[in-house]
Amino acid sequence: MLTHNFISTVQLGIKNLLLHKLRSGLTILGIIFGVCSVISMLAIGEGASFEAQEAIKKLGSNNIILRSLKPPENQSESANANRSFEMSYGLSYDDGARLQATIPGIRRVLPMRIIRDNVRFGENVAACQVIGTLSFYPEIVTMDIVAGRFLTEIDEKHRNNVCVITLSLARKLFPYQNPLQHSIKIAAVYYQVVGIGRETNMPEQRTQAGEIEGETLDQFVYLPLSTARIRFGETIIRGQFPSLQFETVQLHQITVQMNDTDAVESADPQIKSLLDKFHSQNDFEMIVPLQLLRQAEQTKRIFNIVLGSIAAISLLVGGIGIMNIMLATVTERTREIGVRRALGAKKRDITMQFLVETIVLSVGGGVIGVIVGILVPFVVSHLAHMKTIVTFSSVFLAFGISGAIGIIFGIYPASTAAELDPIEALRHE
Amino acid sequence: MSNEVIIRIEGLEKKYILGEENIVRALAGVDLVVTAGSYVAIMGPSGSGKSTMLNLLGCLDRPTAGRYFLGGEDVSTMPDDDLSKARGKRIGFIFQSYNLIPQLTVIENIQVPLFYQGESLAESYDRCVELANMVGLGDRLEHRPTQLSGGQQQRVAIARSLANDPLMILADEPTGNLDSKTGTEVLEMIDRLNEGGKTIVLVTHDEKVAKRAHRVLHMKDGLIDREVIQKTVPGGAGRQSNSGLREINQATKPSDGALAGSANQSAH
Numbered sequence: 064m065l066t067h068n069f070i071s072t073v074q075l076g077i078k079n080l081l082l083h084k085l086r087s088g089l090t091i092l093g094i095i096f097g098v099c100s101v102i103s104m105l106a107i108g109e110g111a112s113f114e115a116q117e118a119i120k121k122l123g124s125n126n127i128i129l130r131s132l133k134p135p136e137n138q139s140e141s142a143n144a145n146r147s148f149e150m151s152y153g154l155s156y157d158d159g160a161r162l163q164a165t166i167p168g169i170r171r172v173l174p175m176r177i178i179r180d181n182v183r184f185g186e187n188v189a190a191c192q193v194i195g196t197l198s199f200y201p202e203i204v205t206m207d208i209v210a211g212r213f214l215t216e217i218d219e220k221h222r223n224n225v226c227v228i229t230l231s232l233a234r235k236l237f238p239y240q241n242p243l244q245h246s247i248k249i250a251a252v253y254y255q256v257v258g259i260g261r262e263t264n265m266p267e268q269r270t271q272a273g274e275i276e277g278e279t280l281d282q283f284v285y286l287p288l289s290t291a292r293i294r295f296g297e298t299i300i301r302g303q304f305p306s307l308q309f310e311t312v313q314l315h316q317i318t319v320q321m322n323d324t325d326a327v328e329s330a331d332p333q334i335k336s337l338l339d340k341f342h343s344q345n346d347f348e349m350i351v352p353l354q355l356l357r358q359a360e361q362t363k364r365i366f367n368i369v370l371g372s373i374a375a376i377s378l379l380v381g382g383i384g385i386m387n388i389m390l391a392t393v394t395e396r397t398r399e400i401g402v403r404r405a406l407g408a409k410k411r412d413i414t415m416q417f418l419v420e421t422i423v424l425s426v427g428g429g430v431i432g433v434i435v436g437i438l439v440p441f442v443v444s445h446l447a448h449m450k451t452i453v454t455f456s457s458v459f460l461a462f463g464i465s466g467a468i469g470i471i472f473g474i475y476p477a478s479t480a481a482e483l484d485p486i487e488a489l490r491h492e
Numbered sequence: 493m494s495n496e497v498i499i500r501i502e503g504l505e506k507k508y509i510l511g512e513e514n515i516v517r518a519l520a521g522v523d524l525v526v527t528a529g530s531y532v533a534i535m536g537p538s539g540s541g542k543s544t545m546l547n548l549l550g551c552l553d554r555p556t557a558g559r560y561f562l563g564g565e566d567v568s569t570m571p572d573d574d575l576s577k578a579r580g581k582r583i584g585f586i587f588q589s590y591n592l593i594p595q596l597t598v599i600e601n602i603q604v605p606l607f608y609q610g611e612s613l614a615e616s617y618d619r620c621v622e623l624a625n626m627v628g629l630g631d632r633l634e635h636r637p638t639q640l641s642g643g644q645q646q647r648v649a650i651a652r653s654l655a656n657d658p659l660m661i662l663a664d665e666p667t668g669n670l671d672s673k674t675g676t677e678v679l680e681m682i683d684r685l686n687e688g689g690k691t692i693v694l695v696t697h698d699e700k701v702a703k704r705a706h707r708v709l710h711m712k713d714g715l716i717d718r719e720v721i722q723k724t725v726p727g728g729a730g731r732q733s734n735s736g737l738r739e740i741n742q743a744t745k746p747s748d749g750a751l752a753g754s755a756n757q758s759a760h
Contacts, residue, residue: 068607068610068612071607071612071613078595079595082595398591399593399594401591402587402591402592402593402604403593403604403608404552404576404579405550405552405579405585405591406579406580406585406604406605406608406652407576407577407579407580407581407605407608407609407656408576408580408608409572409573409576409577409608410572410573410576411573412576412608485552486547486552486553489552489587489591
């Protein structure tokens with residue numbers, strides 16, 4: 064019986080709201096916008112931070128990345144631009160060895176030399192990055208070996224002229240041939256292709272040396288580190304006579320893999336202070352993906368709070384709109400309230416009637432808002448190519464808030480209606 | 493059964509405090525007994541306490557002092573919810589301005605009192621259709637009040653006042669907004685209800701309207717100044733009447749004995 068009456072009350076509420084379609088529609092719009100903005104803003108925020116976090120995760124949360132950095136040029140050097148000069152900076156083989164020997168919790172130290180150059184096979188030429196590295200490179204940088212093998216310790220030991228190339232480079236250089244049966248030429252030296260690999264995560268922008276400008280994307284040639292050292296030397300000569308620049312860099316990058324994330328945190332300051340002792344100038348940078356990840360998470364949290372509050376304010380405004388219209392409705396229907404009271408309606412019946420109307424408005428707005436709020440991020444990600452993630456919790460939150468707003472902002476007008484004196488209400492014109 | 497007391501009022505007082513020195517005594521100790529099946533008209537100039545009397549009789553307000561028994565139960569000190577219940581169960585209201593709910597249809601308006609008694613609209617539908625037929629609006633069930641004439645609206649109001657099968661019907665100037673012809677029709681309908689055994693209390697200015705009642709109470713300065721027991725009761729053929737006597741009414745009763753039968757049954 065109670066439920067029957069409740070359903071009837073809801074039906075009555077909907078009926079009353081439909082009597083003033085424009086008014087109800089405009090009122091509901093406030094809630095729709097509020098709910099929609101909560102969901103879509105959180106979805107866009109979530110998507111943006113997800114992308115940032117993915118990029119950081121690719122660096123490996125157990126890794127600490129050290130990169131050589133060209134120190135800022137001195138005034139005197141740039142003044143003598145037309146004179147040749149030589150500079151030496153960056154990480155050294157010694158640094159790698161010292162880290163391995165001193166810092167606890169290190170699993171492996173991966174040194175890399177990165178040189179830009181052109182690679183040739185017959186008529187085909189491609190710009191690429193030549194990476195001199197060790198045999199366990201694929202385990203630290205996630206990489207699939209598509210064909211053949213990666214470099215081995217024997218290659219390293221014997222400074223073999225072998226290389227592994229990435230799939231995209233292989234496609235470019237060997238349109239018809241099997242790369243594994245051929246050699247490629249870099250500068251004047253031929254290297255036997257022993258494997259084809261593909262880095263599953265696009266690596267971060269690396270410090271590099273070389274003469275070739277422009278994007279090489281994922282076109283890499285991997286050489287044994289020892290081979291790269293003897294074939295390319297450590298000094299790169301840039302520019303044209305007479306203003307030659309000699310840059311000596313031993314290692315462009317050292318990736319330190321730690322045992323676990325705890326070790327990352329404790330090693331972070333130790334590595335810094337150790338390297339500072341041997342580098343008088345500021346010629347390296349240290350990237351701790353774990354820290355970046357934490358920062359990104361923190362940023363995301365703040366971002367979400369800011370976006371969420373803006374959206375919540377719009378919901379609040381919507382709620383005030385509802386309350387305003389309900390107060391007007393109560394005044395308008397004072398006579399009706401009096402009649403209903405005379406015909407046996409208790410105060411709580413009247414409260415219920417108006418509260419139900421408010422809740423119908425806000426929940427109705429909430430439902431439409433949820434639908435629109437899911438559609439908007441979908442459209443945004445299609446049009447603006449931004450990643451958006453609609454989380455269940457944001458939908459739940461927005462819907463919950465809109466329902467709560469219906470109750471909170473409905474109670475006052477409803478109780479105003481219920482507290483009307485029936486005699487006064489009946490007399491109301 | 494015929495002597496069953498519907499209304500018993502003892503020393504009913506109502507004061508309105510308008511200011512520190514300004515206390516209005518709208519009712520100054522009224523005594524009244526109304527038995528089942530009687531038709532009572534209350535008359536009086538404005539300011540006589542007539543409206544206050546109506547509000548108290550209708551359980552819309554509580555007296556400052558005195559007691560009011562409605563159907564044997566003291567309603568003078570009831571809490572608000574119980575008072576609502578008493579209104580919903582025991583009183584049928586007919587107002588001067590009909591007071592139908594504009595957004596509801598005819599049938600829905602008739603169903604309102606039963607809705608607040610906890611009856612679902614489906615449960616009360618058949619009975620309310622019957623009531624609508626009784627007042628001659630069976631073919632207008634889905635009309636809205638604005639689509640009806642004044643007389644038709646008042647007939648809907650009468651049907652609505654009967655929906656809860658009340659102890660008494662309280663009519664406040666039921667013909668005040670109607671022309672004389674439709675007014676007469678409405679009054680005849682009320683007469684028929686009374687003949688069917690309904691207790692009627694009617695507030696009016698109009699002598700002609702009051703003529704139809706068994707008893708007329710003239711109010712003045714918050715008291716029942718004078719009570720007239722009418723000689724003839726129109727439409728009440730065969731009814732006994734005590735001419736000109738001033739006494740607490742025990743005498744007016746229909747002789748046909750069809751007393752407490754519900755109006756909607758006996759009207760057909």
